[in-house]
Amino acid sequence: MLRIEKLTKKFGRNTAVDSATIHVDKPMMIGVIGRSGAGKSTLLRMLNRLEDITEGTIIFEDRKVSSLTGADKRAWQADCAMIFQQFNLVPRMDVVSNVLHGTLNRRSTLSTLFNLYPTDDIHRAIDILDRLGIAEHAPKRAEALSGGQQQRVAIARALMQDPKIILADEPIASLDPMNAQVVMEALRRIHEEDGRMVIANLHTLDTARRYCDRVIGMRAGRIVFDGLPEQLTTDMAREIYGADATFSEEATSTEINTIDRSAAKAALAKVTA
Structure with missing residues (x-):
């Protein structure tokens, strides 16, 4: 389904990604971890x-993504939604x-200019917000929402593209533990219910183990681990993070230890209801 072969990105003399190779045969939820x-x-x-490729190839369902330009490239970006x-x-x-x-990718310049949307699209947007538990906030300004709610709005925007892949770049890094769990639960449900591939960059090992089918570990631009969540041992985590024996997973944990757990369950139930 997705083949990444020896993908490399250099910024001058610095190599940000070094010959990364990843093969994905079916829709999965994949976590990418590393410092x-x-x-x-x-x-x-x-x-x-969004970034040019220095070397290597990306192929998705027989489409050579790494070679696309112009309208074909924009069409791919509609199929490959990004959450920041x-x-x-x-x-x-x-x-x-x-x-x-x-x-926006499928609207005319005129309708974009005057902010005109078909009624069916408006109804679909509200349905997606309802699915994510925030439909009551539809008329509010985005800035009035909490961080967790805003991230769910960003997920809803991605779903409006009807993408084949959702890429989430540190989607919970700026959220508190309860909202982080709500957002990750939403991404997991999207993968399971829609059959979409989700690839999420994560800092935390417990999050990767809990929500992902597969975990990829990166260190200094190279893939140093690619396996199942249960294979992500503490020793392997030390290798990924370049840490010594003093490394503790608690330093990367998003487990809720200090808030009322009943409140956390209620928040998650609202999303999954």
Whole structure:
């Protein structure tokens, strides 16, 4: 389904991603872990073609993504939605309009200029917001929402593209533990219910183990681990993070230890209901 062969990105003399090879045969939820600067974000940006590729190839369902240009490249970016750490919403615009921006790739210049949307698209946007548990916020400005709610708006915008792959670049890095779990649960449900491939950059080992079918570990631009979550041992984590025997997984944990667990369950139930 997805073949990445010897993918490399260089910035001058620095190599951000070094000959990465990944084969994915079916839709999966994949976590990419590693310390800051390991090349995780650059890898996803090359997949989405936001970054030019120095060497290597990307092939998705017999489409050579790494060679696409112009309209073909934009069509791929519609099929490969991107979710960012900082949400990338329009703060003063209402939530439903932010979600509708996921249709910009297929709208005319005139309709974009006057902010005109088909009724069916508006209804679909609200349905997606309802699926993510935030439909009641549709008329509010995006800036009025919490960080976790804004990230779910960003996920809704991605779903409006009806993509084949969703790439999430550190989607929970700026969220508190409860909202982080809500967002990861939403991404997991999208994978399971829609059959979409989800690839998420993550800092935390417990999150990767809990939500992902497969984990890829990167260190200094190279893939040093590619396996099942249960194969991600503490020793392997030390290798990925370049840490010594003092390394503790608690330093990367997103487990909720200090908040009311009943409140966390209630928040998750609202999303999964």
